[in-house]
Amino acid sequence: MGDSAKAHIVWDWNGTLLNDNHAVLEGVNSICRFYRREEVDLDYWRSVFSRPLQACYERLLERPLTEEDWARVETLYHGAYNELLHTCALAVDAEQVLTDWRAAGNSQSLLSMWFHDPLTEMIARLGLVDFFSRVDGLVGPMGGGSKAEHLARHLAEGELDPASVVLVGDVVDDARAAESVGAGCVLVTTGMTARPVLEATGHPVADSLADAVALAVKSRS
Structure with missing residues (x-):
């Protein structure tokens, strides 16, 4: 430089x-709850997080995500995240x-x-x-x-x-x-x-x- x-x-x-880690984790776990997957902790999410996000969530949920699924994932995540945004x-x-x-x-x-x-x-x-x-x-x-x-x-x-x-x-x-x-x-x-x-x-x-x-x-x- x-x-x-x-x-x-x-x-x-x-x-x-x-x-905003706590809000991110709540967003992730809102998705886990909807898809009946056990909730995760921050250390686990840090170990598996990657982009593109859809592939990351498919690994998390152990299932392929359709376009409709992905739209639902986005809605769930941002809804839960935004509820905690004021605490970030x-x-x-x-x-x-x-x-x-x-x-x-x-x-x-x-x-x-x-x-x-x-x-x-x-x-x-x-x-x-x-x-x-x-x-x-x-x-x-x-x-x-x-x-x-x-x-x-x-x-x-x-x-x-x-x-x-x-x-x-x-x-x-x-x-x-x-x-x-x-x-x-x-x-x-x-x-x-x-x-x-x-x-x-x-x-x-x-x-x-x-x-x-x-x-x-x-x-x-």
Whole structure:
């Protein structure tokens, strides 16, 4: 990265800047209950979570999911998740890390696979809008795919050089998305993926956002 003033971090939201693990798990278990599958704990979900999401849920439920099933899964998950959204808070060091990164003359943006409208509403409510040069969430009725094409569009529309970018996220798909565009990646253990799974990607792994930023700078220097 060389000149730190030209460094840019693309932040993930859920499980990275936002501590929403309990809401995610309730969403997953609402699906388990509907399909009469035993509920799971966070450690188990972290060990099996992957994208694309439909394949992940098919493994969880041990059955193929039709288009109708997948629509039901989405409805169940987001219904349960949204009921707990008001209890979700920023990661412990999130605001300080965002503040310090900006104060150092660096830029940052936000790319999430959560739906765009509730994402931007929550960011505004938390007073975070001014930290980001760009905020992009999922546009469309259903999610579950890879972040790769969304990251490519995010960088292109933000006129960002992938060589100066590090994506900070919490799942393997974040690493694959970064690789697909030639950006760096640091993964955090605070979200939906177990450390051994993250380490297997070959990318740096951090236990806090502050450590992630330090690794981001080091990885592109």
